[in-house]
Amino acid sequence: MIDSLIDYWRIAEPYQRFLYRLSALFLGSAALHAAVFVLDDRPWEGPLSWRKPLLFSLSFALVCASLAWVMTFLPRSQRAGWLLLGSFGFASFGETALISLQAWRGVASHFNSATVFDEVAFATMGLLIAVVVVDIVIITLWSLKSLDAPASFALAIKSGVVLMVVGQGLGGLLIREGMRQEELGPVTSPLVFGQDGILNLSHAAALHALQLLPALAWLLSFSGRTESRRTRIVGVAACGYAGLVLLSGLQALGGRAPFDPSGLGAVVLVLSASAVLAASAIALVGVIPRLSMSR
Helix, strand or coil, X not given: CHHHHHHHHHCCCHHHHHHHHHHHHHHHHHHHHHHXXXXXXXXXXXXXXXXXXXHHHHHHHHHHHHHHHHHHHCCCCHHHHHHHHHHHHHHHHHHHHHHHHHHHHCCCXXXXXXXXXXXXXXXHHHHHXXXXXXXXXXXXXXXXXXXXXXXXXXXXXXXXXXXXXXXXXXXXXXXXXXXXXXXXXXXXXXXXXXXXXXXXHHHHHHHCHHHHHHXXXXXXXXXXXXXXXXXXXXXXXXXXXXXXXXXXHHHHHCCCCCCCCCHHHHHHHHHHHHHHHHHHHHHHHHHHHHHHHHC
């Protein structure tokens, strides 16, 4: 299994390795801010928390590695690869750097118009995120059209990138709600919709489908099951994951707390979570014998 990961690095194009290395840098940033959070007395929630630089660093670490891996299954083109992954890397690094800078300055990174610098920083972050969104949409459309991968991998990747686009849309709703709250007074952090709605959870889950579903397909590739069966298992997980994203998003927009579903919502939650957990368990059970044999 480790050899499989090493092979992905060996065959990676320079633009992929650029994003893999940037992923490692983001992991270092996440570790740094986690340590600072533990040592400092700032709370986890609130606009001045170390939460944002930590989570943005970790999130971009995962997304960078995933997008670089997805490019393995798309037509190889130095021009297109560098244009997409190069701009994505620049924008994600700039976004996280500005968020971290504001945290170290002890001021809010989002919806902060206290000074001209704060306004410019937030506006710049908006432009950088726009680049990220465009890159993700292009990679998604390219994947839907030209992906060359085994059926189970293809389903996992296509489901993951589509859900990532959904996550970008949810991020847009977060920005819109934050701007609305800013006109009325202080902006909550994390943003609260209605009485108790937290859209950040659905936003994050959608963005990171591109890690869970391909990881599942990759684990299943070592299980000895047929490709058709592996594809069905990935399909079950994808449906369950999409159900969780949809449910959490609708709950948040309706002002309900994350773990306070309605009657129908509770049914959807149980079915969706069961689908994801069952598929994950099947994948892990299939891999355990291989791990035992390799010892």
